[in-house]
Amino acid sequence: MIKNYKLLLLTTFILFFITFVRGGGILKPNFYFKVDWQNIQCFVPPCPQYSIQKLNSNEKSQKILDFIFPNGLNKTSLLRDESRTLIVLGTTQPSSKFPNNATDFLVTRVYKSLPLGNKQTSTDKYYMFGDNGIRCKTTPCANIVAVLLNVHNQEIINTINQPYGKNVGFFDSVWLSSKNIRSDDFGLIGQGTIKNGVISISNSFIYLPDPPIKCPELPLLNCVEGNSMTYSRDENRCLTSPRCTKFGVCTLSIPLCNKGYRLVSFPSTELNGCPKFFCDPEFVNKTHK
Numbered sequence: 001m002i003k004n005y006k007l008l009l010l011t012t013f014i015l016f017f018i019t020f021v022r023g024g025g026i027l028k029p030n031f032y033f034k035v036d037w038q039n040i041q042c043f044v045p046p047c048p049q050y051s052i053q054k055l056n057s058n059e060k061s062q063k064i065l066d067f068i069f070p071n072g073l074n075k076t077s078l079l080r081d082e083s084r085t086l087i088v089l090g091t092t093q094p095s096s097k098f099p100n101n102a103t104d105f106l107v108t109r110v111y112k113s114l115p116l117g118n119k120q121t122s123t124d125k126y127y128m129f130g131d132n133g134i135r136c137k138t139t140p141c142a143n144i145v146a147v148l149l150n151v152h153n154q155e156i157i158n159t160i161n162q163p164y165g166k167n168v169g170f171f172d173s174v175w176l177s178s179k180n181i182r183s184d185d186f187g188l189i190g191q192g193t194i195k196n197g198v199i200s201i202s203n204s205f206i207y208l209p210d211p212p213i214k215c216p217e218l219p220l221l222n223c224v225e226g227n228s229m230t231y232s233r234d235e236n237r238c239l240t241s242p243r244c245t246k247f248g249v250c251t252l253s254i255p256l257c258n259k260g261y262r263l264v265s266f267p268s269t270e271l272n273g274c275p276k277f278f279c280d281p282e283f284v285n286k287t288h289k
Helices: 002-017 080-085 173-180
Strands: 019-022 026-029 031-037 050-054 062-064 066-068 086-094 103-113 125-131 144-148 154-157 159-161 189-195 198-208 227-233 239-246 261-267 275-281
Touching: 031 080, 062 103, 080 086, 173 198, 227 261
Parallel strands: 066 103, 159 198
Antiparallel strands: 019 026, 031 050, 031 086, 050 062, 086 103, 103 198, 125 144, 125 189, 144 154, 189 198, 227 239, 261 275
């Protein structure tokens, strides 16, 4: 819808101009940065091991001593070597420990890359996506706006191709597709190349935490003998629609997940109570067993 497209542009515009007052009234805007880390050993502090590179830019990288993350995030999946999988939105500020000779980064949002994407290409850039409101009777339909991060140039496309359905077994493509185009703040960042109206994504970066809101509590049903509680799973990976379902005949095989993913399952309504399996990224919050 047009409203979604306008909201994406407005959000991008606002985040670009949001400023933080630090040290002597200096105003600094938010930008999106890729993070890197090196295990540097120093004899004299400060010893910054992190660096940030502004997305879609040839600017030099900046050394960072510490990141100040929003509350509620699992820091173990964000620091040291894991930080190389991050994109952060925010601004730099003088270090709280060494204000005169080191820099911290105040994080507004965090995005983490899904494992087993494709190898990035020399033409890849970083985008977020919106809906321009156009509706077509035939496909492909040029109704997607690709916004170039930090630059704010826009390009109209018709298709977003993700690599994960092919690269990862038992991957939840419905979950990922729901993050391609959003009207809220929780859409993904896509690193990819646009050609002939199609963006081929090499890597997708997921907004953290995921899911962004807690899954709803579900009632406990009293099922008659021969029936069990079964569920569906929504686009946030939350279990929904509990009901009593008659037992079916289930296969005994249990799949294995690719590296970086963990196996989850639930008694599925569509499978007559048999377990339905997904391989979810290890860094997202568990929503069920």
